[in-house]
Amino acid sequence: MTIVVLSRRSLLAAGGSVLATGVLAAGASGLLLPASADGLAPTETMTGGANNYRKGAPVVDRIGKGGFWMSGTVRRAGDGAPLAGQRIQIWAHTVEGQEHEPQSHGATLTGKDGAFRLEMPQIIPIFGQPHGHLAYDSGEFKTVFLRPIMRSAKDTSLEAHFVLQPA
């Protein structure tokens, strides 16, 4: 009997401490994020982000022969919760094709942690800047187009992060 009570007590204590750290962690991260009063602000579509967009690129394991990594995260505006299973479309002018060509487009899904990562051919400078294009366009949340720029044309990876708000 005593054993049961003890285990129940320890269970409660453990649960309580998990809850406390959880709340503290959320509070701390909330303090670190900008615009914490209204929660995490949604990402705005970038100028030129939708250029050469093609609707409905297929979800692929890799675009072309790969060699370059596009990665990022998808979170919900306000609480910043990671959004799993979200389709992100990616395209760019690469060593294997121009921006508008179908083989330059592909899509991937976010994992449980809201992160995505898709291998694609090396991005090269086009229209004066080495840049990529990403879109969230599945409808559940507001559509967002991003156009991140590489620090150097020699970079072999690029990141873009989405914070989505309900449509």
Add this chain to the structure above:
Amino acid sequence: MPLIWAALAVAIGVPIALAAASEQLAWRGPVYILAGFAGIVALGLVLVQPLLIGGVLPGLSAYRARRAHHWIGDALALAVVIHVAGLWFTSPPDMIDALTFSSPTPFSPFGVVAMWAIFAVAVLAALRRRLGLRLRTWRFVHIPLALVIVACSVVHCLLIEGTMESISKAVLCAAVLAATVKVMADLWRKRMVRSETVARQ
């Protein structure tokens, strides 16, 4: 004296040759390549223009230099048309963004302003006789537009990451600025001398 001709050939020829050797060309279509080189050639012509009209190039009479300045002005406008049309063909949405001043690339508005200034000079030059513009009026219009063309072309070019090799590009841009400053300074000095002579009489 032919040294200045050699320097001019190097200042224009080397950046074109180095751009022609750029590995970026492998990933571009022929129209995009043509558009890019039209832009580089246009910058080279912007260097030739002040040298011609300033009488800096030896072996050319003032008359022939002025004729050449007119012809090269037309060639410059044509090069810009090829540059813009080729880029439009390559990626219409990017070119439309640039022309409407809503492009994310910082160099685009400079290029577009330079383009309109070049077109304005070309049109005014073609209509100059019909409009009966005197030399003073013409200079009053052309000189500020020429300064806009030079400044905006140089900024446009320097901010672009493309096929041009950076040192030869910077040297060409510096040459364009130096030639413009020299010719403008000469013009200013002549005007000062003339007004002094007039004052003395």
